[in-house]
Amino acid sequence: MxxxxxxxxxxxxxxxxxxxxxxxxxxxxxxxxxxxxxxxxxxxxxxxxxxxxxxxxxxxxxxxxxxxxxxxxxxxxxRPEPALLPARPEERAHARAIALAIGADTHPLLTPRVALQLGARFAADGEAIGSWCRHWIAEGLGAAEKLIASHRRGPLALDDQPTLADIFLFPQAISARRAGLALAEWPTIAEVVANLEAIPAFADNAPAARK
Ligand SMILES: N[C@@H](CCC(=O)N[C@@H](CS)C(=O)NCC(=O)O)C(=O)O
Known part of the structure; x- marks a missing residue:
């Protein structure tokens, strides 16, 4: 592949x-x-x-x-093992909902093509674009914090095995930190991310910082 x-x-x-x-x-x-x-x-x-x-x-x-x-x-x-979705249908739906809250409703507002258009159409400079990104990240993670906290039954986003929810949350949280936001504002997310950072598959594959 x-x-x-x-x-x-x-x-x-x-x-x-x-x-x-x-x-x-x-x-x-x-x-x-x-x-x-x-x-x-x-x-x-x-x-x-x-x-x-x-x-x-x-x-x-x-x-x-x-x-x-x-x-x-x-x-x-x-390759079904390890499964990235839990077995119970309701939990599978929660994992997808958390993944989509980030992947469909938060991350698309933060991409280079959006930043380019903000600059080209509205003369937004680096500071304005940074502020835009921090706003949408905070909105997205604020909602994810509540979604995760209301269903969580273990050290990760849903339970004790990584799911789609962790896979979508992790890079967004790393980007949030890089954008100058403190994860401590979202205590459940901060705890989940600390636990994910101890798992090499996550720690070794975080998005790289922009040079
Ligand atoms: N929904 C897509 C989003 C893909 C996406 O936006 N990728 C970004 C990088 S994280 C990209 O290629 N951006 C190019 C651009 O914004 O011009 C997915 O989950 O794969």
């Missing part, structure tokens, strides 16, 4: 964590995502992923799968 990725990408980090948890190895292809002329915006990469986003996974058979959630669920079906 071949993974198109960027090391600073939080969506890529989710897939890298899932691969590590399942001990699956892939070939990696770096794709630049920063700046108006980034590789991800060029025709050659758009021919691979029409959305111009990373991650994207080429399967052994050469089929291209986009979207981190779809990729991770594919990997979970390909």
């Amino acid at each position: 071949k993974l198109y990725l960027n090391e600073i990408s939080s969506a890529t980090s989710r897939v890298r964590v899932a691969l590590a948890l399942k001990d699956l190895k892939v070939e990696t292809v770096p794709v630049g995502i920063l700046g108006a002329e980034a590789e991800s915006r060029q025709g050659a990469y758009r021919a691979i992923n029409p959305q111009g986003l990373v991650p994207a996974l080429a399967t052994e058979g050469g089929e291209l799968i986009t979207q981190s959630l779809a990729i991770i669920e594919y990997l979970d079906e390909l």
Whole structure:
């Protein structure tokens, strides 16, 4: 399998964590995502992923799968152990809800393409874009804190085994810290993230800091 990725990408980090948890190895292809002329915006990469986003996974058979959630669920079906969703249907739904609160409703507001448009259309400078990002991260993690705290039965987001909820929460929390937010504001998340940082599959696959 071949993974198109960027090391600073939080969506890529989710897939890298899932691969590590399942001990699956892939070939990696770096794709630049920063700046108006980034590789991800060029025709050659758009021919691979029409959305111009990373991650994207080429399967052994050469089929291209986009979207981190779809990729991770594919990997979970390909190699079911360790399972990334709990057994009980209600808990599976909670894991997906937490993953989507971050992956669908928080992270999309923080991407380079959004920052580019804020700059181009509204003359937002680095400080304004930083403030925008901190606002949406705080809104997203504030909601995730309540969702997690109301269902949690163990040291991780849901229980004692990593699920989709942990895989989506972790990179977003690392990005929050880098954006200057203190995780202590969300005590449940801070505790979960500290426990995840002790698991090599997470610690070794956090999104890299921007240089
Ligand atoms: N929903 C997508 C989001 C993918 C995404 O937004 N990736 C970012 C990096 S974390 C990206 O490629 N951004 C390029 C850009 O914003 O121009 C997923 O989960 O895979």
